[in-house]
Amino acid sequence: MKTKYDAIVIGAGPAGLACSAELANRGLDVAVLDEQASPGGQIYRNITQATPRQHAILGSDYTDGLEVIKAFKEADVDYLPLSRVWQAEETGDVYFSREGASHQLKADYLVLCTGAMERPVPFPGWTLPGVMTCGGMSNLYKDSSLVPTEPVVLAGSGPLLWVVAEHLFALNAPIVAILDTTPLMQVLPAMKHMPRALKRIGFMLKGVKLIADVHLTALKRKVPIRRNVKNLRAEGNDQVEWVKATCGKKEIAYAATTLLVNEGIVPNTSLLRQVGCEHTWDPIQRFWFPKVGLDGRTNLPSVFVAGDGNFVHGAKSAEYKGKLTALTIANEMRRISDAEFEEQAQPVRDMLELDISPRPFIDKMYAPRPDLFGIPDNTTVCRCEGITAGQIRDMIEAGYTDHNEIKAIIRCGMGPCQGRMCGPAVFELIAEGSNLEPQKIRQHRLRPPIKPVSLQELANAKVGETDES
Amino acid sequence: MSKTNSKFEWNNPLATVDTVTITFEGETCVVPAGVTVAAAILGHTNDHICKSAAAGEKRTPYCLMGVCFECLVEIDGLYNRQACLEPVYEGMNVKRQNEVIDKTK
Amino acid sequence: MKADVLIVGGGIMGCATALELARKGKSVIIFEKDTPGRHASGNNSGGVRCQGRDIREIAIAVEARKMWGLHEKTILSDCGFFVSPRLRLAENDKELQVLVKRQEKLNAMGYDHEVVVDLAEVRRLSPHVADHVVGGLVCYSDGLANPMLTSKAYAAAAEREGVTILKGTRVIEASTTSSGFKVRTSRDKFYEGEMLVNCTGAWAGRFSAMLGDPLPVFSAAPTMMVTGRMPGMMNGTSLGLTGRLLGLMAAQNGTIVVGGGYRSPHDLEKEKIWVDPMQMAKAAKIMVEIMPGLKKAQMMRCWTAFEGCIKDKVPIVGQSIKVPGLFHVCGFSAHGFQLAPMMGRVMSQIMLGQKPELPLDDFRVDRFEDQKTAK
Numbered sequence: 001m002k003t004k005y006d007a008i009v010i011g012a013g014p015a016g017l018a019c020s021a022e023l024a025n026r027g028l029d030v031a032v033l034d035e036q037a038s039p040g041g042q043i044y045r046n047i048t049q050a051t052p053r054q055h056a057i058l059g060s061d062y063t064d065g066l067e068v069i070k071a072f073k074e075a076d077v078d079y080l081p082l083s084r085v086w087q088a089e090e091t092g093d094v095y096f097s098r099e100g101a102s103h104q105l106k107a108d109y110l111v112l113c114t115g116a117m118e119r120p121v122p123f124p125g126w127t128l129p130g131v132m133t134c135g136g137m138s139n140l141y142k143d144s145s146l147v148p149t150e151p152v153v154l155a156g157s158g159p160l161l162w163v164v165a166e167h168l169f170a171l172n173a174p175i176v177a178i179l180d181t182t183p184l185m186q187v188l189p190a191m192k193h194m195p196r197a198l199k200r201i202g203f204m205l206k207g208v209k210l211i212a213d214v215h216l217t218a219l220k221r222k223v224p225i226r227r228n229v230k231n232l233r234a235e236g237n238d239q240v241e242w243v244k245a246t247c248g249k250k251e252i253a254y255a256a257t258t259l260l261v262n263e264g265i266v267p268n269t270s271l272l273r274q275v276g277c278e279h280t281w282d283p284i285q286r287f288w289f290p291k292v293g294l295d296g297r298t299n300l301p302s303v304f305v306a307g308d309g310n311f312v313h314g315a316k317s318a319e320y321k322g323k324l325t326a327l328t329i330a331n332e333m334r335r336i337s338d339a340e341f342e343e344q345a346q347p348v349r350d351m352l353e354l355d356i357s358p359r360p361f362i363d364k365m366y367a368p369r370p371d372l373f374g375i376p377d378n379t380t381v382c383r384c385e386g387i388t389a390g391q392i393r394d395m396i397e398a399g400y401t402d403h404n405e406i407k408a409i410i411r412c413g414m415g416p417c418q419g420r421m422c423g424p425a426v427f428e429l430i431a432e433g434s435n436l437e438p439q440k441i442r443q444h445r446l447r448p449p450i451k452p453v454s455l456q457e458l459a460n461a462k463v464g465e466t467d468e469s
Numbered sequence: 470m471s472k473t474n475s476k477f478e479w480n481n482p483l484a485t486v487d488t489v490t491i492t493f494e495g496e497t498c499v500v501p502a503g504v505t506v507a508a509a510i511l512g513h514t515n516d517h518i519c520k521s522a523a524a525g526e527k528r529t530p531y532c533l534m535g536v537c538f539e540c541l542v543e544i545d546g547l548y549n550r551q552a553c554l555e556p557v558y559e560g561m562n563v564k565r566q567n568e569v570i571d572k573t574k
Numbered sequence: 575m576k577a578d579v580l581i582v583g584g585g586i587m588g589c590a591t592a593l594e595l596a597r598k599g600k601s602v603i604i605f606e607k608d609t610p611g612r613h614a615s616g617n618n619s620g621g622v623r624c625q626g627r628d629i630r631e632i633a634i635a636v637e638a639r640k641m642w643g644l645h646e647k648t649i650l651s652d653c654g655f656f657v658s659p660r661l662r663l664a665e666n667d668k669e670l671q672v673l674v675k676r677q678e679k680l681n682a683m684g685y686d687h688e689v690v691v692d693l694a695e696v697r698r699l700s701p702h703v704a705d706h707v708v709g710g711l712v713c714y715s716d717g718l719a720n721p722m723l724t725s726k727a728y729a730a731a732a733e734r735e736g737v738t739i740l741k742g743t744r745v746i747e748a749s750t751t752s753s754g755f756k757v758r759t760s761r762d763k764f765y766e767g768e769m770l771v772n773c774t775g776a777w778a779g780r781f782s783a784m785l786g787d788p789l790p791v792f793s794a795a796p797t798m799m800v801t802g803r804m805p806g807m808m809n810g811t812s813l814g815l816t817g818r819l820l821g822l823m824a825a826q827n828g829t830i831v832v833g834g835g836y837r838s839p840h841d842l843e844k845e846k847i848w849v850d851p852m853q854m855a856k857a858a859k860i861m862v863e864i865m866p867g868l869k870k871a872q873m874m875r876c877w878t879a880f881e882g883c884i885k886d887k888v889p890i891v892g893q894s895i896k897v898p899g900l901f902h903v904c905g906f907s908a909h910g911f912q913l914a915p916m917m918g919r920v921m922s923q924i925m926l927g928q929k930p931e932l933p934l935d936d937f938r939v940d941r942f943e944d945q946k947t948a949k
Binding site: 383411420 | 477479501503509515516517523524526528529531532533536537538539541547548549551554555556
């Protein structure tokens with residue numbers, strides 16, 4: 001393995017694949033580090049090995065990924081799957097675990113394509129075995145063809161809920177209810193973004209058709225679809241047995257052993273924050289996203305960000321952003337001239353602009369509802385350390401408005417996930433309990449290693465003599 | 470036994486695909502080749518995969534994409550493997566971790 | 575605005591000093607550029623340790639240890655303090671001799687808090703240490719505390735006594751006046767006081783230079799890590815070594831906080847530290863040798879904080895020679911946390927013109943000049 005590259009791309013989803021292929025095709029020495037065993041990211045997970053049946057079930061949104069995979073495979077890229085990056089620095093150093101050992105690589109440019117994750121929203125019973133995310137279920141099918149055989153409830157708000165419902169229906173999974181938590185009030189304000197969204201009328205119609213199809217199937221199979229659902233909770237002893245909620249003034253309950261939830265998608269910024277990228281607060285979707293231009297530039301000269309890790313725009317946009325980032329770096333390294341850059345970047349920019357045109361509508365339509373984080377006091381917020389909303393509210397009442405300080409005292413966010421699961425909730429609890437504007441609240445810091453590393457592995461790393469300066 | 474009490478099934482029936490045999494907590498699981506360790510265990514049992522670091526509560530995977538750390542297992546003596554990211558291989562020995570919990574809490 | 579005393583730096587030293595002064599009737603304003611506990615005070619490894627201290631610090635440390643047990647009464651918080659004996663291991667006979675000599679020296683000074691223990695006692699205290707260990711020196715009364723909680727508790731106690739803590743307020747300029755000092759803050763406000771205290775930690779040298787009294791304080795970023803839970807592994811005993819760098823603190827929840835003076839590159843101006851994982855790799859190597867069971871442990875997190883250091887590793891405490899009325903409490907060289915309660919007390923005594931209850935001669939600001947003349 002080489003130890004020095006022109007560019008290291010972290011993440012092999014659409015952005016990372018497109019970016020690394022483009023960089024390699026411009027003659028750059030490129031390595032791609034990815035956690036998974038095969039390329040594709042979450043959206044195209046396992047695409048290189050998926051069966052015809054999986055392709056048929058998952059449809060063109062999945063199968064389309066074969067194109068970017070093909071370009072990636074044809075490019076001269078050092079691809080390192082099953083690599084867990086646990087630290088990156090603006091100096092271009094990257095530390096990661098692979099095959100039970102720690103490694104270090106260096107590059108002039110780092111491109112972080114860490115993608116998105118589902119917004120973690122604590123609710124009563126969300127730690128029970130049997131509760132998982134819609135995307136998680138989707139991944140189980142994509143990489144392992146695993147399908148539920150016992151009653152399933154889907155709950156949440158956003159396109160992914162309907163996509164997964166469609167797949168599970170096609171697989172004849174026993175869905176017993178779909179609980180849409182989108183407030184009815186949100187449809188109207190979103191409408192002002194409709195004209196822009198209609199630039200991609202085909203895409204919008206596809207979305208409408210998807211939801212209509214799911215409704216039709218649900219009707220045929222007598223599966224209730226509840227709207228305006230609140231107070232979702234899972235109950236059971238060793239696993240989920242009941243899914244309960246309120247619908248209007250009515251209490252509803254379904255016997256189920258699997259509850260799939262999705263409350264939207266947020267950028268996965270752990271590595272970005274650890275490396276020191278500056279972030280901005282999005283007041284509509286209520287997440288932090290890195291300050292990144294469409295060309296991928298961040299506040300750190302050697303660090304670029306592309307894909308949904310920048311702002312959640314979807315798979316195609318991620319690919320375009322990956323390409324633009326590659327062109328920017330190639331231009332900066334003088335592999336292409338300014339004129340070539342402009343000539344090649346402009347069409348990609350145009351495609352990107354068109355691709356993201358429906359996003360303002362979708363973002364507004366599926367904005368987190370105001371009571372999304374109205375978490376009951378006795379509900380666990382920090383899954384790792386078992387810290388409840390009440391314990392966090394007590395800290396906020398005592399004057400703490402910084403997750404980092406709260407963590408140092410009650411260990412909320414101190415466990416192996418390092419606040420990935422509780423971070424957004426703690427942030428919202430602080431916003432709720434203090435008078436601070438969200439953008440004035442300090443974000444939860446991520447410290448290396450962003451994934452735990454075994455001491456044995458660390459001890460085996462090659463190091464010099466102790467420098468006691 | 471390739472399936473005990475799982476609430477999931479392999480959509481590609483085992484008879485039609487290549488399989489590998491792994492061990493989870495001493496039990497033999499026959500699973501399709503190429504699946505993840507998390508899927509292999511979920512396809513085998515409804516029981517927990519790991520326990521929460523602090524309180525020792527039983528957990529199964531939540532995100533299945535590497536961010537929730539609710540699927541940490543020991544694989545062939547290596548700790549803290551995220552089961553949702555590791556593909557199975559023949560003869561793999563998987564154990565739960567965090568079975569011993571913090572008694573002082 | 576005016577106060578008797580202006581304190582720059584709202585860390586644990588500044589707040590402890592302010593608290594004692596306020597209790598003795600002085601009006602105090604603290605200027606804190608971030609929030610109390612933001613830097614080393616709130617982010618150190620939490621060691622409340624007498625064992626192994628520089629001989630010059632022993633008297634203060636022993637008195638301070640008594641105060642740690644009283645915090646629930648004195649500042650209304652237990653600070654997360656608990657006893658975890660600190661055992662310094664000897665890995666060979668030569669190292670054991672070093673420990674024996676240390677105990678003899680301390681006994682001669684009248685202290686009996688550190689005792690040499692044989693292998694049986696080492697194993698009783700810490701059953702999982704490696705076979706090659708031959709003995710140790712233990713301080714049974716040492717312990718650990720929660721640094722963030724402690725820093726916040728001191729700040730809150732000071733505020734209850736009437737101290738004003740100006741958070742998010744940096745001192746931009748400081749100068750002497752006919753009646754004391756005048757400072758200008760980042761909020762463009764002016765404050766005056768008769769006395770000024772430099773509790774600025776890693777920034778102590780810079781701050782003092784503003785008043786024409788440069789100090790030999792340099793910054794460092796000691797790097798620590800914490801492991802995942804290893805129930806029973808440490809048996810409640812914290813460990814140190816005699817011939818190598820390592821400190822293992824046995825937290826009550828089963829995690830192990832690892833320190834020992836491993837340092838990361840940093841930029842004090844930009845307030846940026848680049849955690850060097852290779853430093854932690856060095857620590858990991860030694861950990862596994864000292865306690866083979868730690869092979870199974872995980873490095874969960876690394877962190878660092880800016881510390882103000884002095885080459886002889888003991889602090890500067892007392893009045894400036896060049897600028898009367900300016901007091902320094904700085905340069906604790908990454909081991910000031912335990913001393914803080916007592917530092918507040920002796921500072922208040924000297925600032926009120928009293929004789930400190932313990933001599934502070936060894937911490938004089940001009941001790942380096944003495945050495946120069948001696949040579």
